[in-house]
Structures are given as C-alpha cells and as structure tokens.
Amino acid sequence: METTLYLPIKRFLETAGYSVKGEIGGCDIVALNDEEPPLVVICELKLRFNLELILQAVDRAAASDEVWLAARVSAKGKGRETDRRFRDLCRRLGFGMLAVSDNDHVDIMVSPVAAMPRRNARKRSRLVAEHRRRKGDPTLGGGSRAPIMTAYRQQALACANALQDGPSRPRDLRPIAPDAAKILLSNVYGWFERVDRGVYALTEAGAEALKRWPSQPASDNS
Template identity: 40%
Template sequence: MERESELYAPVKALLVEQGYEVKGEVGAADLVAVRGDDAPVIVELKLRITLSLFHQACARLAVTDCVYIAVPRPTGRTARRALKDNLSLCRRLGLGFITVRADGTVEVLCDPGPYTPRRRKAKTAKLLREFSRLRGDPNDGGATRHGIVTGYRQDSLVCAAHLAEAGPSRGRDVAAATGVAAATRIMRDNHYGWFEKVGTGIYGLTKEGRTGLTHWAYSWEPR
C-alpha cells in the first residue's frame, strides 16, 4: 500500500457490516463511525506504526474510549515480532489494533478496553536472582561497549581467577574456595572457552581464560 486512503475502504466496509455509519476525515480523526447510542469509534489510519501514531490515538481517547489504529499487515520474521510487541502496547494503552492485508482482508487483533497484564512470578523471581547474583554494579545502564556482564560471567571470572592463582583444581575445591556453588558445571560447560579438563574432575585455565581475566577485569569484584 502506498497511500493511507487505501486502508479506508476495507476498514469502512467492516464497520458498515456491523451497522455503523462511517465518514472519513472528521475533525482531526481519519475515520469516525457512529451507531445509535453507542460510543463513536475513531480509527487512525497509517502506513506504518510510529510513536506519533500512538500519540495521535491516545489523544483521541479524550473523545471516546473506542479508538483503533489501522496499518497494513506487516510481513517477514522481524515484522511479525514487531507486530506482537505493538499489539501488546495497544492493549496496555487501551487501544484497538487493526491490520489490513494486501488483498483488503481486515483483521481486528484487539479491541479497545482496560487491560491488566498478568504478573509472571517465575520471571520476577528470575530477575531478582540475577540481581542478587551480580557482584557490584558492573553495567552502565544502556551501555554495551564491552558486552553485558551477567552473574554467570562473573562466576566464570571468579573461577578463572582462582585457577590463575592456585593452578589446576578440582571443581569442588574451586566451589569451596570461591563460594560459586556451580563451579564444576561452569568449568565443565566451558561456555567462554576459558577452562580445560586436565584430569578426572580437575580443570585448568586456558590461554583464552587468562585473556578473559584481563579483558573483563573491570567487571567483577569479590563478594
């Protein structure tokens, strides 16, 4: 679609089928639909989703609770992800969301209305575990110049630092000395290539591990 007006006819047809009288470009609204004593419906038509579109739609909520945004149906993997995120945003803002396919098929993905997102205790618990696991505050919010420092990376660095000082060691000894309960698993999984198995249950530090200690030196501190 090349013009917003191409969205108008299919959306209008859908509303007319539901008994609405529909008119375009009424006041500041792209489309207004009226049916008896029902609250008027406003639809903002745009070729793509932008922050400005959400601003406009939210402003229309001062007129009626029945506000939709309508855009061409996006295609492609990245577009589908964006569609899902924008649908979630519409629900949180109390807006309806309509997409129009190239063949004129109209899909109402959600209707306007109050929305209370379900709290997911497992995600909250995971977030708090990661917060508690981090030593200090190694990440500047929004900065990724060196990469994000996670609790897992810090635990790996603690294990690597112990091996650098003590030499090849048993996993249980590293865990006891460092307080990293998962030391054996971390060294066995060797996610960063920092460790090597030199004997039964015994791990040493690789060249990459020594480089990692230097590169990430700023990112951890003992508990």
C-alpha cells in the first residue's frame, strides 16, 4: 500500500526542515517550513511511477510551492524511474521525483526546479490552515479507505470525550475544542444530542466513536 511509503518520505522531508502531516485536503503529504508565509510542499505517493501519479501532481500544483512524486523503485529495474522521457516530463512540469528503495532509503531523482503553474490562493490557504490546526500527525499519507483524522474530527472527539462525564454546554468545552459550539450544533457525525437549551449529551454513536478512536487530542491553532 502507498502508506508504506509515508514514513520514509516523512523522515526525508523532516530532515530537510519541514513539518510533515499526512492526508490533508486530499493530498497524501503536506509539508510546511517555518517561514511566514510558509513554503508549501505537496508529495503524492504511489507504489509505481505512472501517469496517474503525474495527473495527481498536476491537480495539486496550484496549491503548492513544490510538488514531489514518490514511488518504490522497481525491483527489476524496469520502472518508469528508468525512463528518461518520464523524468524529462517531470522536469518540464516542475515536479520532483523521489525514489524509495526496499530498505526505505529515499533518493532524489529529479529536483522541482521548473516554474510552477499559477497558484490557487484559496486552496493553498485551506491546506495551511488544516495543517496548523490538526494536532499531531494522526493519519498516514497514501491511504484512501479509512476516515481521515481531520482537525474537525479531533475537536469533535474531544467534545465527545468530555461529555462522557455528563451533559455540558459548548462554552464549557471551548478550552479543549475552540469550535465546540459549531460542532455540537451541526452534529455532523451524530455523536451529540441536545437535552436542554444549550446543553448537549453524548449519543450511543458518540460512545462508539470513542472506542474506535481512543485518546485523540483536541485541535488547536498552533
């Protein structure tokens, strides 16, 4: 699975000075540096270099400063990474290529040096905001089947965890979940119910969610 590539690439980017998190805004990996505004790096993961990986990178390019394609090196040496035309295409598009070996060593095959397409400021800002609000890095990049642990879901779980002790008001939950009022009112996941004016309790679905995702931290703006 593509998630097996996540930790090697995460370590590679962290060594380069980035804060790395997986599955943000549909991107396998989003990495930010410490500058303000931050340099936004997106990396898409596949088990093999192929056209689909390039198409994904094209879709992500407008929201980032750099786009990298990462894939496993072909064991037989017949993968696209050995195809000069594929590497030249990445250069022309401005995409970098990262090759991951069987022992998880990461090599730069192509550096992202070409001019990038015009940026989508709104999409870019959403990626940065979600990266900063998400507490820790709870989701491996490259996955597609399991629900993603977004900053919103983290706050909802923090509310649910607090409501295990009994009904409460949104303002009392604000220290652990800044968006508690909106989360309880919208009740996207069906985890909460209003038991009195401005007072909410945990539903059975909420209790089950806490069993599925135990001890999830609340999100903040750091």
